[in-house]
Amino acid sequence: MKIPLINPDLPRIDQVKDSFDEILKSGKITNFGKFVRDFEAKTDEYLGVETVSLSSGTVSLIFGLQALGLQRGAKVIIPSFSFVATAQAVLYAGGIPIFAEVEDDLNISVDDIERLLSEHDDVGAVIAVHMYGLPARALDLERIVSAAAERRGKKISLIFDAAHAFGSAQDGRRVGSFGDMEVFSLSATKVLVAVEGGLVATRNPETANRIRDMRNYGISSKYNAHFPGINGKMSEFHAIVGLHNIQHIDGLLETRQIKARSFRKIIAENTRFGLIEWPEGAVHTVKDFTILVPEEKAPGYRDRLMHYLGGKGIETRSYFYPPIHEQEYFKAFSTRKLPKTESLSRRVLSLPFYTSISDKEMSYITEQLSQFERELS
Ligand SMILES: Cc1ncc(COP(=O)(O)O)c(C=O)c1O
Incomplete structure (x- = not known):
């Protein structure tokens, strides 16, 4: 018997053929077309918060940290037990990673974060990972991060790296609305697959808008860049696959x-x-x-x-x-x-x-x- 590690959930060609035909005929294959907009409408509805689609989970983390105002050289607490993208994103966003311990369930240790927050007064953000899709201790993390920010009179952002966790929930509350932001990956090894892709979910419309500009080279309107930004767009091809999968x-x-x-x-x-x-x-x-x-x-x-x-x-x-x-x-x-x-x-x-x-x-x-x-x- 040959058993692969994963076998991604993908549509059959007859399930997406009409959509692919449509974009190939119209030539509207990217730049926030109907399928990307439709996909985002579905993810908004599913998560109950505003979402922005992006080209990968890593780009979503980088943009997320920057949109929340991470200062260059600020420390970001992350679990060392994670995929390396979590740490690479911190560096690309201009931060310095500080590594925290995990508990037996492989989710970040609340006690260790508390210790690190008391030892370092220049922490700009904390990132917790919902490891393999098991929800992290979100409410405890929200409590200790906001207490530390209050003590210091300075904002500390709390981001959940939910790369593994689209559809996860804890006590009836779906992952997506915890902390300042949650960030999903839609790559081939994930449960919601869009071939490659990422998604930022936030309750703050200003943050979402900022990320919309960042994914479009920092352009807000009429080819006029107001912010730093790169190409972080999701294509229509990817959105068609994501759209099929979210319906199931x-x-x-x-x-x-x-x-x-x-x-x-x-x-x-x-x-x-x-x-x-x-x-x-x-x-x-x-x-x-x-x-x-x-x-x-x-x-x-x-x-x-x-x-x-x-x-x-x-x-x-x-x-x-x-x-x-x-x-x-x-x-x-x-x-x-x-x-x-x-x-x-x-x-x-x-x-x-x-x-x-x-x-x-x-x-x-x-x-x-x-x-x-x-x-x-
Ligand atoms: C925990 C974690 N964070 C971030 C990412 C990055 O996501 P992407 O591959 O979509 O850039 C991954 C990818 O597997 C991941 O496992």
Whole structure:
């Protein structure tokens, strides 16, 4: 059996043919055409806040930080356990990343952010990631960031890197409206796919308008640039794919929840691998289905397991290893050890998971995990 890590949810050609025919005939393939506008109207409605479509999640983070007024050289607290784009965006926006710890659920530690906010008085923003689509502790983060800003009499922006989390929710509240802004990615590995793309969601119309200008070279009107900006536009081709997928998002999410719960159950019943906590009340996109190898055996055991599964036709990744503060370019920004991040990043193993994964594929993966345990015990 050959099982890929992901298999993106994409429309069949007959489902998008008319739309593609239309733009190819009219030549209206970009520059905020009808499909981009329609896609944004749908994302506004779904999230209940204003959204702006962009060319990628990374560009959305860069624009988001700048639109919220990040000053050059200001510190930005981010988790080291994330995809490197979170940190690259901080640098491109002119900030300096400061790395925070995560909790056992791989979401950023509220206590550690509180500690960092009390140690650094020049923090301009905090970015929390909803890791793999599991909502971060948003209300606690809102509380401590606004308390620190009040103590200091200075704004500290709170952004959620929701790259993995379109459709996630906590206690009935959908991700998208927390903090000052939430930023989504729409790339091929995500649940809402627009091939490539990003989305900024904010309750503040001024911020949204600022980002609309930024994605259009800083031009507000009549080829007259009022702000710094680059090309951050989404094309009509991408919007057509995104538009198709958002119309099916609830079904995709429901299927993923059911399949992920059943995958967790068979892994828990048949192996000794750890699972990441998934509290009741959380709608989880399960962007990645990640298990943990036993702490005392990592990381050699994880690497051997990846090799073993690869030999059985099962594609895996270690999302996210190395943690950002250990990556070559970012070591220079690392100021302290992050024991939990360092340990967990050596234990994570992301298994194949996608909306169309079959029971047979999940059983096969579980059998191979169990077989590996037997062979190595
Ligand atoms: C946590 C996180 N942030 C940001 C991004 C960047 O998104 P994009 O690839 O759309 O630029 C990713 C991409 O996977 C991500 O995983």
